[in-house]
Amino acid sequence: MRDRRGIIIGIVAIVVAAAVAPVLSAYPLTLLTQVAIVAVLAMSLDVLLGYTGLPSLGHAAYFGVAAYAVGILATDYQRGFLVCLLVGLVLATLTAAMFGLLAIRATGTYFLMITLALGMVVWGLAFRWVSMTKGDNGIAGVPRPDLGLPWNLGAPLPFFYFVLAAALLAWALLGLLVRSPFGLTLMGIRESESRMRALGYNVWLHKYLAFIISGAFAGFAGVFWAYYNGFVSPVDVQLVTSVETLLMVALGGPGTLAGPALGAALIVFLKNFVSVYTKRWLLILGAVYIGVILFAPRGVLGAFRRKP
Amino acid sequence: MPLPKRESLMRTRILASLMLLAFALPLGMPAAPAAQGAPIKIGFLAPLTGPFAQIGKDMVNGTELFLDEIKREVGGRKIELIVEDTEGQPATALNKSRKLVEQDKVHVLTGGLLANVGYALQPFIDGAQIPATYPVIAADDITQRKPAKWIVRTGWATSQPMHPFADWALKTTKYRKVVTIGMDYAFGYETVGGFQRVFEEGGGQIVQKIWTPLNTNDFAPFLSQIRRDADAVLALFVGRLALQFVKQYQEAGLQGKLPLLGGGTTTDESVLPQMGDEALGIVTALHYSQAIDTPANQKFARAFEAKAGKISSYYSEATYTNMRWITDAIKAVGGKVEDRPALLAALRKVDIKDTARGPLSVDAYGNPVQTIYIRKVERVGGRLQNTVIATYPGVSQFWKSKPEDYLKQPLYAREYPPCKYCQ
Numbered sequence: 001m002r003d004r005r006g007i008i009i010g011i012v013a014i015v016v017a018a019a020v021a022p023v024l025s026a027y028p029l030t031l032l033t034q035v036a037i038v039a040v041l042a043m044s045l046d047v048l049l050g051y052t053g054l055p056s057l058g059h060a061a062y063f064g065v066a067a068y069a070v071g072i073l074a075t076d077y078q079r080g081f082l083v084c085l086l087v088g089l090v091l092a093t094l095t096a097a098m099f100g101l102l103a104i105r106a107t108g109t110y111f112l113m114i115t116l117a118l119g120m121v122v123w124g125l126a127f128r129w130v131s132m133t134k135g136d137n138g139i140a141g142v143p144r145p146d147l148g149l150p151w152n153l154g155a156p157l158p159f160f161y162f163v164l165a166a167a168l169l170a171w172a173l174l175g176l177l178v179r180s181p182f183g184l185t186l187m188g189i190r191e192s193e194s195r196m197r198a199l200g201y202n203v204w205l206h207k208y209l210a211f212i213i214s215g216a217f218a219g220f221a222g223v224f225w226a227y228y229n230g231f232v233s234p235v236d237v238q239l240v241t242s243v244e245t246l247l248m249v250a251l252g253g254p255g256t257l258a259g260p261a262l263g264a265a266l267i268v269f270l271k272n273f274v275s276v277y278t279k280r281w282l283l284i285l286g287a288v289y290i291g292v293i294l295f296a297p298r299g300v301l302g303a304f305r306r307k308p
Numbered sequence: 309m310p311l312p313k314r315e316s317l318m319r320t321r322i323l324a325s326l327m328l329l330a331f332a333l334p335l336g337m338p339a340a341p342a343a344q345g346a347p348i349k350i351g352f353l354a355p356l357t358g359p360f361a362q363i364g365k366d367m368v369n370g371t372e373l374f375l376d377e378i379k380r381e382v383g384g385r386k387i388e389l390i391v392e393d394t395e396g397q398p399a400t401a402l403n404k405s406r407k408l409v410e411q412d413k414v415h416v417l418t419g420g421l422l423a424n425v426g427y428a429l430q431p432f433i434d435g436a437q438i439p440a441t442y443p444v445i446a447a448d449d450i451t452q453r454k455p456a457k458w459i460v461r462t463g464w465a466t467s468q469p470m471h472p473f474a475d476w477a478l479k480t481t482k483y484r485k486v487v488t489i490g491m492d493y494a495f496g497y498e499t500v501g502g503f504q505r506v507f508e509e510g511g512g513q514i515v516q517k518i519w520t521p522l523n524t525n526d527f528a529p530f531l532s533q534i535r536r537d538a539d540a541v542l543a544l545f546v547g548r549l550a551l552q553f554v555k556q557y558q559e560a561g562l563q564g565k566l567p568l569l570g571g572g573t574t575t576d577e578s579v580l581p582q583m584g585d586e587a588l589g590i591v592t593a594l595h596y597s598q599a600i601d602t603p604a605n606q607k608f609a610r611a612f613e614a615k616a617g618k619i620s621s622y623y624s625e626a627t628y629t630n631m632r633w634i635t636d637a638i639k640a641v642g643g644k645v646e647d648r649p650a651l652l653a654a655l656r657k658v659d660i661k662d663t664a665r666g667p668l669s670v671d672a673y674g675n676p677v678q679t680i681y682i683r684k685v686e687r688v689g690g691r692l693q694n695t696v697i698a699t700y701p702g703v704s705q706f707w708k709s710k711p712e713d714y715l716k717q718p719l720y721a722r723e724y725p726p727c728k729y730c731q
Contacts, residue, residue: 026410031403128492130722136493137447138398140427140454231428233398272403275393282357 006258006301014168021160029156031272035265036167037224042248042260043174044217050255051178052210053190057112058119059245062092062215064237065122066222071139071232072132081145085223092219093212100211104204119242126234138233142226163224170220174257177213186210251292253299262301347386348638348645351408353419355396360421363578363623367419367444369616370624374631382635383643390414396421398428405429409436415645416634423447423494430456439652443630444623448498449719451675451705460655460674462630464595466495467502467720469572469680471707472700473593474506476682477569483539485515489530490544492519499544499571501720506707513729519722527553531560544571550579558586575685578621580692587692590685596622596665597683597694608664629663636660675705
């Protein structure tokens with residue numbers, strides 16, 4: 001089984017994280033929480049980039065749409081978690097469905113450019129639709145969800161377990177997806193679109209569905225992101241967020257699911273720990289990127305895998 | 309080709325141990341004891357990378373300058389400054405604040421530049437109940453409609469200098485019809501809004517409002533829209549955009565025909581040295597000018613220039629005075645910074661007569677009452693400066709209104725106050 005190693009590493013990482021969480025102080029714990037959320041975003045992009053071969057530069061859009069939905073519903077309308085989750089997911093999915101219609105026709109650089117432009121549309125909305133989004137001031141004071149459980153999700157530890165469970169669920173669902181006949185077809189399209197078409201597959205539909213599913217999972221991550229920060233602003237939907245997600249996938253290893261999650265962990269920890277010791281942390285981050293491209297072009301996890 | 313089993317096992321082991329290391333790393337971080345006599349820790353947030361890095365550097369330099377002057381000691385306790393980079397991003401700023409408060413156990417949190425960072429940190433600061441100050445973040449509502457309990461603003465509110473500025477324009481100039489042009493975001497709305505409200509209450513008219521996107525490079529399409537029958541133009545730009553706008557205003561042949569007024573950042577000393585004759589004559593309002601002619605400011609301005617190799621801007625003065633404010637409060641509680649409510653109360657009681665920017669006190673909402681300077685760009689001794697041409701002492705963020713009445717009106721926004729005289 002090709003992907004067993006990724007699964008084992010992923011499970012080990014999750015078990016270790018869950019085990020050490022209670023003894024961690026609040027700050028590293030919040031970073032772990034962030035890793036779990038961003039990992040879902042990176043894995044959602046992996047469905048497109050790694051499995052279908054479509055590099056999207058607008059992934060922050062779906063992430064941000066869901067985050068904004070939560071931000072607005074939880075503050076202005078004081079809705080509970082389930083309503084926010086549902087609306088966030090639906091809106092992210094609809095956005096992806098709409099953008100997919102426009103973007104899927106293109107390939108390669110053109111696909112990059114169109115997704116980038118569509119992502120900027122959402123950024124523009126977040127920035128300019130002030131009555132709805134509060135513009136660049138952002139929406140502050142999103143309360144942590146209250147599920148009526150005996151644990152107070154406002155505290156760092158229960159919230160971490162909550163997010164970890166959600167991330168695990170997303171990973172499992174995405175794992176099932178890429179191993180399903182549908183996922184295998186996506187990989188076929190990645191390898192050779194024309195051959196798949198000749199074999200009678202509806203290539204456009206497969207790519208479109210992958211695009212929507214990917215957007216929906218990005219939205220899933222966005223819901224938790226809004227709760228995690230308690231704050232949503234146009235920064236969450238800007239290009240930098242999309243690019244960083246792309247880098248996480250590339251760093252960890254596209255087409256592995258566990259790889260992008262690892263990439264997300266690496267980037268979050270590098271950003272937050274290296275910057276404590278040196279102002280030149282961007283240089284180190286850059287060196288890591290270059291090192292990975294030179295020595296492990298298929299990503300950190302990809303380097304440990306058999307050649308295809 | 310499949311790898312030999314042993315090799316693949318080794319790789320797995322290496323990877324697993326690396327991951328363990330990554331997760332174990334935070335465990336090794338020392339947790340500082342918070343005993344008396346131990347250093348007082350001050351956490352400072354500034355954008356040190358990204359487009360605002362230069363301003364971030366000014367902010368750190370101002371802070372360091374004051375700490376050096378007091379030999380990094382107050383009330384018999386050493387001061388330890390921990391600087392963290394926000395990248396100018398709210399999410400990063402939040403992470404770094406958590407680190408400063410929860411891991412480094414700082415006693416005071418301060419710094420920050422952009423409004424969205426200010427709003428993002430507010431719930432965290434109030435939740436963590438950590439005494440905090442905002443030396444630069446000026447978004448009106450932080451000390452108005454959504455006042456934060458644990459944040460004291462040592463800087464200014466965006467619309468604060470603009471109310472007296474409009475008053476000045478009405479009283480000393482013949483400008484009655486003014487066109488505004490500003491950056492299309494909250495800082496622009498609040499600057500223009502503050503001016504418009506007082507200007508129109510006093511009988512002036514804003515006859516046109518133009519908003520330019522933040523990434524504008526070519527202002528020609530906007531400059532050609534400006535109504536030529538207006539008396540003056542009020543401009544609000546920051547950083548690179550201020551440089552480009554003022555230059556292109558001259559190139560469009562408007563300099564000298566339509567006098568240029570502006571929000572303070574349009575000719576702030578962080579951009580003024582890069583400007584030329586095109587900036588001469590621009591009148592702006594702010595709570596600071598490098599050219600304020602008082603001994604306190606001259607001393608600060610000289611010391612800052614010696615340390616940083618550039619002239620002081622409002623950003624550096626803000627953080628310099630902010631640190632003085634904080635250390636004054638620490639002195640007031642006898643160095644007992646562990647008593648957070650007492651320290652917060654002391655921060656809210658600070659009253660300093662001789663800061664570089666003049667006397668400072670705090671209102672009930674946590675914003676300084678301070679002198680506002682009307683400044684005109686002149687060339688003195690070969691370099692441009694913001695010469696003070698009028699002063700408004702003791703200006704509150706609520707101008708002349710009662711706070712309750714003032715807070716009944718909505719926050720200044722793109723469409724508020726509405727443009728009654730626009731065609």
